[in-house]
Amino acid sequence: MYNFNYHRAGSVEEAVQLLSGASEGTLMGGGMTLIPVLKQRLANPSDVVDIGGISALSGVSEDGGKVVVGATTTHAAVASDATVQAKIPALAVLAESIGDAQVRNRGTIGGSIANNDPAADYPAALVGLGATIRTNTREIAADDFFTGLFETALGDNEIITAVAFPVPDKAGYAKFPNPASRYAVVGVMASQGPAGTRVAVTGAGPCVFRAADMEAALSSNFSAEALSGISVSADDLNSDIHASAEYRAHLVGVMARRAVAAAG
């Protein structure tokens, strides 16, 4: 690791201030993504601003019919939260499937989505449930937030404060994990509710995407059978030693059917 100045921010305002004052500052939530990157010397920030201790950013609440998850809420906290379990059990299932127990104890929803790893689970949740990302300056629809491989709509010094999830009528998540890293080779969140009918796929492509054909089929008949015969094209999908694009395309169909089946 290259050395850097470490700061613990007490508030979002302080964090913004620290970031603006740094020549090359970076935010840290739980550090589950950032620290491994730093350890490999793949990044060389001058300053690391730790927002993990800002208590206002942590926790789950209900707000106008939405389930609002604070940016620094850990995966473990989301998975075990009574509101999440009652209102959006698929989100609890997804959070419980991230990493391992120790990663879930430290990793945060804000950190995960700001990084936008193509194999991360949360992007599927946000897009698949039609969530809204709240930042210190604005609100961004999930459909507009994830813009590409490790790319998001976040601007300079913009800090995610929370994610607001509409409560779906039905939602299910199914994941085929990479046997080594346990990241998603393919993960599919399927839902129906106030945000419409949604099928969001993570792991398969360079960035989370919605499967339009599947959504169309499900909108009139939200059942696994409705998806039979529908697949996605392998053309733009990832290919690596664990899964070819063709296999990923096949898995999208399998996981989508399982996600719908899990949605009940």
Next chain:
Amino acid sequence: MPTVSMTVNGQPAAGEVEGRTLLVEFLREHLRLTGTHVGCDTSQCGACVVHVNGKSVKSCTMLAAQADGAEVTTIEGLATNGELHPMQAAFKEHHGLQCGFCTPGMVMSAVDLLNTNANPSEREIREWLEGNICRCTGYNNIVKAIQAAAGQTGG
């Protein structure tokens, strides 16, 4: 250099560290608590698991500075008055360790499991251990030890 202070195994501990100093480095190099091990550099093997404020974390993926003010428990702090913690005793009784290198992290992770879920199923135990890699035991006896520590018969 910034100073960090925390409580480690019930004792106050402080030191000057660089921003980049990892919690595991602080424990091993500054405090000479070498029971916490480093087995990988991608946050997967779990040899470095300790408890921070009562939750299991990977101390190789946490800065020492992030633990400033925290309560940290390492494998050295688990036994009390020379008496093995029930999880340690169960690992010994059921031969849940061989070379011993993954063991501290494995035990710390298992203790957190039972704190979180007092009566886990075999499947839940195996899934919880996803973040702890052991090359020696095939996990068979680790699972048995955890079942025994949970007071489950047949463990």
Next chain:
Amino acid sequence: MTEGTGIGARVRRTEDNRFLTGKGRYTDDINRIGQAYACFLRSPHAHAKIDGIDTGAAKNAPGVIAVLTGDDVAADGLGGIPCGFSPTGTQAPQNAPPRPALVQGKACFVGDLVAMVIADNLNQAKDAVELIQVDYQELPANVDPAKATDPSTPRIHEAAENNLVAEWGIGDKEAADQAFAQAHHVTKLDLINNRQIPNAMEPRCSIGEHDEANESYTLYTTSQNPHVTRLLLAAFVMQIPEHKLRVVSPDVGGGFGSKIPHYPEEALVTWSAKKVGRPVKWTADRSESFLSDTHGRDHVTRAELALDENGKFLALRVHTAASLGAYLSTFGALSTTYLYGTVLSGPYVIPAIHCGVTIVFTNTAPIDAERGAGRPEATYLVERLVENAAREMGIDRADIRRRNFIPADAFPYQTPVVLAYDSGNYDPILDMALKSADYAGFEARSADAKSRGKLRGIGFSTYIEACGIAPSNVAGAIGAGIGLYESAEIRFAVTGAVSVHTGSHSHGQGHETTFAQIVVDRLGVPFDNVEIVHGDTARVQWGHGTYGSRSLAVGGSAIAVACDKAIAKGKKVAAHLLEASAADIEFKDGNFTVSGTDKSKSFGEIIGAAMVPHNFPLDEMEPGLDQRAFYDPKNFTFPAGCHICEVEIDPDTGRVAVVNWTAVDDFGKIVNPMIVEGQIHGGIAHGIGQALLENCVYDPETGQLVTGSYMDYCMPRADDLPNFNLGFTETLCPHNPLGVKGCGEAGAIAAPPALINAVTDAIGVDIDMPATPEKVWRALQSRAQAAE
């Protein structure tokens, strides 16, 4: 269950208290006063000429003490890292190009050592490594053993034309060809035995230290065999007398073969400690371990089995292309020659066998022993052929094995591939396994799985292994540079304490417990009075270390012999004290008794009399009772077993779940059943890893290691594995004093074919290891297409 602490008892381990409380002492836990830290620059290219190395900026970086390259190594006359094995049975002597500790002019694999930085702290060393400028001229690389000898493949070493290490053969080709010509049925198989990385959880670590006063060195290092490391480092690399080098391997966090070899990093920290006048410490991070630990397996094989109309085996023909990586490691071609070809007879009567191995260099990390070392590769091909032959001929997989087992009354049995099996009784093993696995109930379980949309398969593996390595004359005859006996020394203290100094090394095997049980059993002394000392050349007279399931059969036997020598002397001491003839003294349960009387002395009393010889026949005997023994095994030992695996496959994803595992093994006498069970569990997991999850992948074009971390190299985890159902039979080894055979490698040998046989049973087509989801899914697709 045997009570107490002697042989047969489930004694809880002595070493566990320190491991469980964080008090274990691994090499990286050691810090020497004034130590500096080393970091290596490793080649980023698989094959590259080096036209120059500019170390100027690095040398001037903060905290840097020294930056060393191949030129420094050459200037100091440091010898190359030696290979200790040169196989006989080759067409020509093996090609053994030199391996300098730091490369000189050329890098031959990704991770090859280019330069060494020594600094006050580790971060400074890492920072400075980035400042070294190397002028690489990239060359085309080859990572495929099957392509290594192609004339179009780039040559790696001047000293190895066609990248050939050697062409090796064993058996009778003519007899095999003749049998194939007359065969009723021939089963053929092309297979890849996938490259695996041993992955001991403790990364390698070495600390070198130089004592100017005595002009001597100490090396703390993560080794399975510190004496062998001392020999190689002192005699060949440093060229100093062995007594000028002490090698200490304290608690070692697993080896699995990867800590057998003497590595260049060990030589470099030792050599540089004198140059910089400070202890030098190097600890691998896991990424370095992936690149630079020795790997295992990596065979490309064509195998054929000839059978008569009754399913009796007539002959076996095998040809393998086997990679040894870019350089010869310590045991070089041993795993690909005599630990491979000699076990191709398995537990069967196979009248004619021939095996040829084309041993080659590739632009990859060196290959050496990994748990099983050659025997897993041999067992894999034999057991897959047997199971395929059974399917092709419509014979039950248990029956075909029974028809071909070496009969119990045929031992000792001379195979056509050198080995003479000393003992074995295979039918009862198979019987017990069939019952324990409920083989009869498989069809019902398969139907149940089908109703749940799953494909269920069952596979067997009946293996033998040759372990307890090795009779020294055999080792010499096949090309080893050392004997393979083991030493033990037993020392007594006045108060009755017993210290046993063994040349075996424990890195998870529990020797501190098992070996003490032997002493308790032999001498009748209390368990807590016995201390086992290992892992330090200054405390142990000599040793060959631990690998090849040899510790108990060879090291344990040496301890038994040392104990017996102490008993023999003790009888003379007792005879004197009890005023009887030594011939009349019986030793039993820890007491020396005059035959037919109640006159008796305990072992503790004899120790006291010998150590404080106030009443002692000093004119006839030396005082003291200490003994040393060197035990050379008369033969290998031949454990055998049957493993039965059941899998369920999700046809939608191709994912294989191992749902049942039954293992019945014959290890001869078992000293500590608890520890033996643990060894089997771990071995099976290692084998399941190879068959299902683990695959070391180098990019075929660039030679980059694709699976360079646990993100891509899939280690078996708790949720990948089932509980294991174990059983044991006992056929004593007739030629060692304990009747033991060794158990550390058996699981890794037996497991892969059992698992793949189960997968091929479920999906109906052949598949190579590892049976990854995509591979299985594709196999199912191709079968479905073929059926259309």
